[in-house]
Amino acid sequence: MKYISTRGQSPAQTFEQVLLTGLAPDGGLYVPEHLPQFNREEIASWAGLDYPSLAQQIITPFVDGAIAPATLRALIDKSYQSFAHKAVAPLHMLGPNEWVLELYCGPTLAFKDFALQLLGNLLDHVLTRNNQKVVILGATSGDTGSAALEGCRHCENVDIFILHPHQRVSEVQRRQMTTVPGKNVHNIAVRGNFDDCQRIVKSAFGDQSFLPEGRQLVAVNSINWARIMAQIVYYFYAAMQLGGPHRPVSFSVPTGNFGDIYAGYLARKMGLPIKQLIIATNSNDILHRFMSHNDYSQSTLEHTLSPSMDIMVSSNFERYLFDLFGRDGHALARFMTASATGRHGVDPALWEEARATFSSARVSDEETCDVIRQVHEASQFLVDPHTAIGIKAARDCNADVTVPMITLATAHPVKFGDAVERAGFETPQLPPHLRDLFAREERYAVLDNSLAAVTGYVQTHL
Numbered sequence: 475m476k477y478i479s480t481r482g483q484s485p486a487q488t489f490e491q492v493l494l495t496g497l498a499p500d501g502g503l504y505v506p507e508h509l510p511q512f513n514r515e516e517i518a519s520w521a522g523l524d525y526p527s528l529a530q531q532i533i534t535p536f537v538d539g540a541i542a543p544a545t546l547r548a549l550i551d552k553s554y555q556s557f558a559h560k561a562v563a564p565l566h567m568l569g570p571n572e573w574v575l576e577l578y579c580g581p582t583l584a585f586k587d588f589a590l591q592l593l594g595n596l597l598d599h600v601l602t603r604n605n606q607k608v609v610i611l612g613a614t615s616g617d618t619g620s621a622a623l624e625g626c627r628h629c630e631n632v633d634i635f636i637l638h639p640h641q642r643v644s645e646v647q648r649r650q651m652t653t654v655p656g657k658n659v660h661n662i663a664v665r666g667n668f669d670d671c672q673r674i675v676k677s678a679f680g681d682q683s684f685l686p687e688g689r690q691l692v693a694v695n696s697i698n699w700a701r702i703m704a705q706i707v708y709y710f711y712a713a714m715q716l717g718g719p720h721r722p723v724s725f726s727v728p729t730g731n732f733g734d735i736y737a738g739y740l741a742r743k744m745g746l747p748i749k750q751l752i753i754a755t756n757s758n759d760i761l762h763r764f765m766s767h768n769d770y771s772q773s774t775l776e777h778t779l780s781p782s783m784d785i786m787v788s789s790n791f792e793r794y795l796f797d798l799f800g801r802d803g804h805a806l807a808r809f810m811t812a813s814a815t816g817r818h819g820v821d822p823a824l825w826e827e828a829r830a831t832f833s834s835a836r837v838s839d840e841e842t843c844d845v846i847r848q849v850h851e852a853s854q855f856l857v858d859p860h861t862a863i864g865i866k867a868a869r870d871c872n873a874d875v876t877v878p879m880i881t882l883a884t885a886h887p888v889k890f891g892d893a894v895e896r897a898g899f900e901t902p903q904l905p906p907h908l909r910d911l912f913a914r915e916e917r918y919a920v921l922d923n924s925l926a927a928v929t930g931y932v933q934t935h936l
């Protein structure tokens with residue numbers, strides 16, 4: 475299988491090539507040239523498979539022989555064996571036809587472990603085979619950093635540098651990153667905000683001449699295709715627990731960069747019957763504004779109780795727009811340039827198509843706290859603020875109560891004590907493997923908000 479850029483100007487690449495890079499040279503994101511298709515009989519034949527076995531079925535066509543089947547299976551097994559629940563992604567019932575999919579049983583307690591555990595193992599395998607060393611450079615507003623460090627710290631051929639905004643991530647999130655051991659693990663607190671961190675990372679990818687000969691940067695944010703691929707699996711897994719493919723289900727997805735819900739969109743295109751796909755946003759609502767008013771303009775960043783969704787632009791939305799624009803990379807490139815400079819929508823017919831594909835809702839901090847309380851009152855189940863946003867959007871947008879509605883529970887509430895306390899509860903205890911987190915030694919550098927400070931640091935610490 476070949477992967478092509480959404481901007482249409484870069485040559486097609488193999489799975490291994492897209493695994494080991496970030497954006498395409500033309501500024502686009504890689505997507506598969508053709509999506510694998512599964513018919514109902516095929517999907518039905520997977521009933522009862524455990525999570526790793528199902529993952530193998532779904533991931534194999536994307537890897538397309540780049541890794542031998544038995545090896546791929548071993549890498550998948552290794553990726554999910556550290557999850558705290560045997561089901562890997564257990565479903566929890568909230569009420570009639572109302573479910574949450576608990577995606578926080580991995581080592582860092584957020585759904586990002588699903589992709590980053592696998593990404594780490596895939597990288598380790600491919601780099602060892604190639605006898606190649608790479609540098610991972612990423613920016614995080616919290617959850618990506620710890621999941622990436624946890625997923626990649628065992629990779630001998632990787633040096634990993636994670637930037638976070640100094641004093642702007644929660645203490646649990648910071649400690650989850652800065653206490654990760656390993657000589658190849660480097661945390662950098664940048665005196666700036668998350669966007670500053672991202673800008674630095676993007677510039678570094680654009681000019682990699684600061685690296686020694688033969689090294690290259692690899693992305694661990696959701697522009698890396700392998701992350702999207704890994705996330706497709708749990709849509710199939712959840713649907714099949716609730717009667718799929720014979721019965722459709724709906725999903726509500728707390729959305730920031732559009733990576734997670736894009737994986738659901740792909741699952742549907744690959745043949746999984748999904749009735750509704752709901753985009754749930756906080757007050758950083760560019761996607762909801764697009765869906766409700768055809769308005770894809772950037773507004774200013776708001777800091778909310780759901781910080782992992784505090785973004786101004788959803789980078790993976792470009793992958794969906796590529797399909798919406800009939801896979802015309804030139805038209806998409808024009809749209810992306812125009813939308814960066816002012817209010818901008820798409821052709822009304824395309825907008826209607828997007829509205830038929832996704833529902834959307836925007837949820838305020840106050841509503842988030844209300845839902846945390848309501849859910850706890852009804853069933854003693856404590857949800858994190860991102861999950862609460864998903865549940866609220868599911869309830870607001872539900873178009874057919876006879877269809878099971880599954881909200882993706884993207885993080886454990888212990889990671890977001892602020893919101894949990896605002897809702898009137900005590901922050902729950904850390905799970906056993908993190909109980910001594912506050913006693914562990916932290917290691918990180920605080921650097922100025924500049925590209926040169928960061929590239930200089932990378933050079934001296936490789």
Ligand SMILES: *Cc1c(COP(=O)(O)O)cnc(C)c1O
Pocket residue numbers: 584585586617618696728729730731732733734735782783860884885
């Ligand atoms: C990253 C994250 C999200 C948003 O996921 P996207 O793929 O960026 O849409 C939602 N909730 C939590 C807890 C996250 O860490």
